[in-house]
Amino acid sequence: MWVVDGSIWIVIASREQSKRYGPGSLVVDGTDVTVARKAQFAFRPSRKQEAQLQELLSISCEVYNAALQERRDAYRMASKTLSWQDQFNEVKDLRGVRDDALAFGIQPVRGAIKRCDEAMSAFFRRVKAGQTPGYPRFRSRRRYNTAFWDEPTSWAVNAETRSLRLQGIGVIGLPKSAAHQLGRMLERGGVPKTLTVTRRQAGTGWAWRATVGFTGVAVDATPAVSSITGVDRGVVVAAATSAGDLHRMPKYRRALRTDIADLERAQARKRKRSRAWKQLGTRIARERRAAANRVDNWAWHTAKAIVEKTHVVALEDLRLVAMTKSAKGTMENPGTNVSAKKGLNRELQDAALGLLGVRICVKAESAGRRIWAVNPRDTSRTCSVCNHIDPDNRVDQATFHCTACGHGAHADVNAAINIAALGRRCEDAWVAAGAPPLTRKKSPRTRRKTTVAPST
Numbered sequence: 223m224w225v226v227d228g229s230i231w232i233v234i235a236s237r238e239q240s241k242r243y244g245p246g247s248l249v250v251d252g253t254d255v256t257v258a259r260k261a262q263f264a265f266r267p268s269r270k271q272e273a274q275l276q277e278l279l280s281i282s283c284e285v286y287n288a289a290l291q292e293r294r295d296a297y298r299m300a301s302k303t304l305s306w307q308d309q310f311n312e313v314k315d316l317r318g319v320r321d322d323a324l325a326f327g328i329q330p331v332r333g334a335i336k337r338c339d340e341a342m343s344a345f346f347r348r349v350k351a352g353q354t355p356g357y358p359r360f361r362s363r364r365r366y367n368t369a370f371w372d373e374p375t376s377w378a379v380n381a382e383t384r385s386l387r388l389q390g391i392g393v394i395g396l397p398k399s400a401a402h403q404l405g406r407m408l409e410r411g412g413v414p415k416t417l418t419v420t421r422r423q424a425g426t427g428w429a430w431r432a433t434v435g436f437t438g439v440a441v442d443a444t445p446a447v448s449s450i451t452g453v454d455r456g457v458v459v460a461a462a463t464s465a466g467d468l469h470r471m472p473k474y475r476r477a478l479r480t481d482i483a484d485l486e487r488a489q490a491r492k493r494k495r496s497r498a499w500k501q502l503g504t505r506i507a508r509e510r511r512a513a514a515n516r517v518d519n520w521a522w523h524t525a526k527a528i529v530e531k532t533h534v535v536a537l538e539d540l541r542l543v544a545m546t547k548s549a550k551g552t553m554e555n556p557g558t559n560v561s562a563k564k565g566l567n568r569e570l571q572d573a574a575l576g577l578l579g580v581r582i583c584v585k586a587e588s589a590g591r592r593i594w595a596v597n598p599r600d601t602s603r604t605c606s607v608c609n610h611i612d613p614d615n616r617v618d619q620a621t622f623h624c625t626a627c628g629h630g631a632h633a634d635v636n637a638a639i640n641i642a643a644l645g646r647r648c649e650d651a652w653v654a655a656g657a658p659p660l661t662r663k664k665s666p667r668t669r670r671k672t673t674v675a676p677s678t
């Protein structure tokens with residue numbers, strides 16, 4: 223699986239690269255011996271270190287904007303497309319001229335150039351796909367919140383001494399949770415490769431986070447009891463498995479959703495940008511973050527529970543579900559005229575189900591399992607015993623009762639069994655094809671030759 227980026231559509235996004243076998247696409251082939259993983263944790267710099275980190279972000283922002291400006295100029299004046307390699311080569315010219323920019327090492331400077339390159343690549347990709355492109359914009363210092371190190375130089379983490387060492391800043395102490403996460407990656411043979419440091423406004427100050435990207439993390443393939451498990455994701459039962467497990471989202475989700483909706487309504491009544499409006503904005507952001515964290519936590523646990531029991535997981539392809547639902551409407555969401563609150567529910571719910579899919583894929587990759595994404599058409603109204611298809615088979619939300627053979631079951635489990643059957647057909651087709659592993663996407667470190675006019 224290759225698309226990370228915090229995208230919830232990971233299963234679907236990678237579909238262009240995933241190969242079809244039988245009625246589904248292979249998303250994770252489970253053949254990796256090692257995988258890439260991230261450790262993410264909060265940390266608290268000292269006052270002096272914080273000032274230095276702010277300076278680092280300010281420089282990163284400046285480099286980003288300069289890199290963007292240079293690309294625009296190069297194109298306008300010479301119809302030339304610069305690559306990140308061209309721009310990397312210029313960094314050494316900063317020596318003696320802008321030593322302040324190099325105080326943190328060459329890496330954060332290159333990191334900002336790389337981010338500009340990514341923004342440009344995304345722009346060209348959208349142009350090519352015929353979407354509304356949106357030329358990359360200059361960024362303001364106030365909103366430039368991330369510094370990048372794409373190589374393991376000028377920084378180091380140590381799980382034992384619980385420290386993060388940054389060139390130009392020194393040694394920053396880390397909390398226990400960070401040491402725990404880093405330790406787990408290192409134990410599994412992980413090699414630290416990349417570092418991201420992010421700030422976000424928290425009350426009157428700042429909250430800092432670091433993400434360390436590891437490669438070479440050994441896959442932890444534990445034996446499973448079942449050969450293949452189908453998973454049906456839904457609104458009432460978040461995930462039902464063909465083995466009969468029903469995973470529901472905890473109740474606190476509802477309370478949080480209500481809170482957020484109430485706060486948003488209260489904010490809408492305030493004068494824009496007033497003190498009260500801003501305070502409510504901060505609270506809304508906090509509540510949303512809390513909700514997201516809890517959902518993420520739940521998704522991790524549920525994914526683990528599902529993945530450790532089985533060698534192969536069959537998931538329904540959620541993009542196809544979304545398409546069918548928007549066309550026909552669902553029991554929970556019949557029309558287009560939904561209230562704001564319902565919209566929010568729906569938004570969080572869809573995000574949570576998408577996230578669960580992503581987490582299942584990540585866990586599966588880590589545990590040497592295989593994942594199939596199958597077309598879920600008719601899986602909820604087909605009898606898993608006699609294959610009779612009839613909308614009347616589904617008596618109500620939870621009950622399935624076959625009008626042909628009389629088979630009765632939990633409706634979501636019945637659907638999960640059908641999904642598992644589709645997964646089995648995928649497996650058979652894949653084995654018949656010689657069980658080829660997925661081909662890896664080429665490293666993005668190649669020179670891009672496309673030349674497209676910027677829209678500005």
Ligand SMILES: [Zn+2]
Nearest residue numbers: 605608624627
């Ligand atoms: Zn039947």
